[in-house]
Amino acid sequence: MAGPTEYLPKTFRPRVSTYWWLGRWSYLKFILRELSSIFIAWFVILTLLQISALKRGPADYVQLQEWLRRPILVALNALSLFFVVFHTVTWFNLAPKAMSIRVRGKPVSNLLITAPNYLAWLAISAAVAWLLLRG
């Protein structure tokens, strides 16, 4: 008769590869969205730098602006803009998933939940643009 050790369950747990997120677009998208937080952090730091330069006076502010014109920083900001937009869009598209709204028993269509988000975004962007561009 067989001994007890023969019956020990022994499972194999495959290791998750370090590059698991490269294999599939949805995984890559997910990693990119996670990554976007770094760029959002950069925008926050940048805003803080601008405020501190403003506080130190016009000369410092001009110097900061000079610095920001360097190609590397323009590139960084463009990339950051891309990631922030990416994050925003995926976040808005998520809204109908999180909110299951029903009017008179019928589920409200996804578009109706997503659209106000985009409209609000557009309105706020327009307001900011007006503030910046009017002078």
Add this chain to the structure above:
Amino acid sequence: MLDVSSHDVLLVGGGGAGLRAAIAISEADAGLSVAIVSKVYPMRSHTVSAEGGAAGVIHPDDSLEEHIYDTISGGDWLCDQDAVETFVKEAPEELLRLEHWGCPWSRQEDGHIAVRPFGGMKKTRTWFAADKTGFHLLHTLFQTSLKFSAITRYDEYFVTRLLINDGCVQGVVAIELATGRIQAIIAKAVILCTGGCGRVFRFTTNASIKTGDGMALAYRAGAPLKDMEFVQYHPTGLPFTGILITEAARAEGGYLLNKEGYRYLQDYNLGTPQPKPVLRSMELGPRDRLSQAFVKEQEQGRTSEGLYGPVVYLDLRHLGEKVINARLPFVRELCLKYENIDPVKELIPVRPVVHYMMGGVHTDLNGATPLKGLYAAGEVACVSINGANRLGSNSLPELLVFGARAGRAAAAFAAGQQAPNRRQILAQALDEETRLHDQFLQKSGGRERISTLRDEMQTTMEKGAGIYRRGDLLTHTAGKLIELQERLGSVTLYDRSHVFNTELVSALELSFMLDVAECITHAALQRTESRGAHQRTDFPARNDERFLAHSLVYRQTDGRPRTEYLPVTITRWPPGERVYGR
């Protein structure tokens, strides 16, 4: 070494009946320890596949009396009428209880339960959860069972034998599939809830796990199997997968055509073809008559020879894509998704397929078998409420009503029992462990393949014990089954692993199926009359004088079956002509 554990009540099988029984035990006495031993995770059980619904009187213009009568007449007067009465009375409470546990029954606008009409039932009384009633019922029961801490599950344990001490069933031997460990699980009472045995036949709606395990376990332990000759067919299954194409496809106007494109049912006294469907005529005739017409067409060479044997065709093409999508979306989905056939453009090959076993382990109203300590409920059991032919939507409430009753009865029995004598029982368990090793795991030199034997069994069953039976063919099948039993002795396993040896499981299932097949054949041979689902071409009439009785098949010491008869319990409804409902 052998592992041992013990409980108060043990259930073999975790489908609808098993889970309902487990909950009933816990509700009756929370102190009792309950074990569910199942070869699959409970939510994989075959209850999951039931589509139609569950009958229970709830509508104001319906009555218990009418449900009772429909059931008895549908069963061709072979039902025990006291059992039917109990069943019909308790079915609505059971269905309501399930509602209280969260079952998503379909509703009327006002929030009450909705019921719908169903073949054979003259009043609207079928509760349903969309077209997935069995699925919702099973998952509701399973999820509800999770809240009872006294229930221990042995998921993916295959029971190979009942343990009997002093004439009393006191546990089982089971293989833990994940490790191959053979284990004795001791209990004061055992309830079999393993379902049917459709896999004995080649063409069946039954899932691959429906191999008659519980029937064979009880039979080998000495309990009789009752009314095994009554096997229900469904006239329109897909030949390859056995997937059921619901009656609705014909009710919406589908035609049944033979290989010449001819609506052959008009030749079988089932009315004349009309462009629109007519109740009770042609394609909407009774299920068994439709299945029988198929056999006659086949005999005349007017069925088509498909990849999987003879077929006729269900034609929905004239209904058009719009109607099919609107009224029969599930039919189209099943065809497209699982067989790659598009009913909008193609003929659907169909044939009669085995659907349900009316027979099973002989029990009383409380699920008790003649063996002390052994109970059975659900399709594995025969109480009997289904008689010679089960009405659609009676099987789901049956497993609830009698699952609960068996659970309560077993709980009461277990509460009054002493702890089993371990030494006696362990000796038997060790014997079983040795048998499994000698017969399968450590044996070499055999030449037979499991799949070959299985195919031969299914073929001979189809031939001899199919829709139409005849004495000489049945005798031939009985002989063939004995041959297969012998050949089973020289089966070879390629798989010698301890871990998840599915080949060992297949071998054990095959041996269970062969026993059950022998019982079906033997009972069918002895019953020299035609009644309900049992049709003998050599004895075409019903014979109440001799056969208003249940067959009871016992296993003899040489392993062969022996049939006795037990009169049917008739209370208030004397036998009449069987009237076909729609």
Add this chain to the structure above:
Amino acid sequence: MADRITLKVTRYDPGRDHEPGFQTYEVPLRKDWVVLDALNYVKDKVDGSLSFRWSCRMGICGSCGMMVNGEPKLTCATFVSEYMPGPVSVEPLKHFPILRDLIVDISDFLEKLTKVKPWLIREEERRVVDGEYLQTPEQADTFRQFSMCINCLLCYAACPVYGLDPLFTGPAAIALAQRYNTDSRDQGTNERLDILSQHDGIWGCTFVGDCTRVCPKHVDPAGAIQQYKLTAAKEWIKSLLMPWGGR
């Protein structure tokens, strides 16, 4: 159409092998054959030792989930002919420990399922003689989608979070919790929230969304989880604003 196709199937016997490997089999290619039929052909005619789970072959029992060419699939609903000219790789569901060949250990899921209390919770249970809880078809509709889960676990195989952190409760279990939360008859939302708002509960989800994409029953677990997050956040704000208000 060619008449044969090659299957590349994972084999693993823990008693013999250190790690899983592949074995190839040539099988007939038929229009109505799904991957599961091809596996059964191998088991019946070629190699009886190949192990896998299956039962209903109609997409409702949830047993036969495997990775087919790297995608989690119900093998009973995946035609071999879709993978012409082959070869088709068949592997056990990702992210679960492999027990044997194509069979994975799913006991972890069952523990998680039990933890989220997937049953109807009532403060006071109604007696059966008092009839059913009323529920309009609209109310029934709100949770119907989540109630369609067959526990096939394709969603766990698709979820990278579960792959990286096996403690994560995971899509199906959360969807089933949400099935009861959104059932008008249930009163257990807060009880379940206490369990699911823990770190390994809903907050593990980073909304990859693949669980919803692979679900053969259109349950949308990703949606369930996001709904849950919203509820949890609202409850948190409520408790912040009104610390005295008991729930």
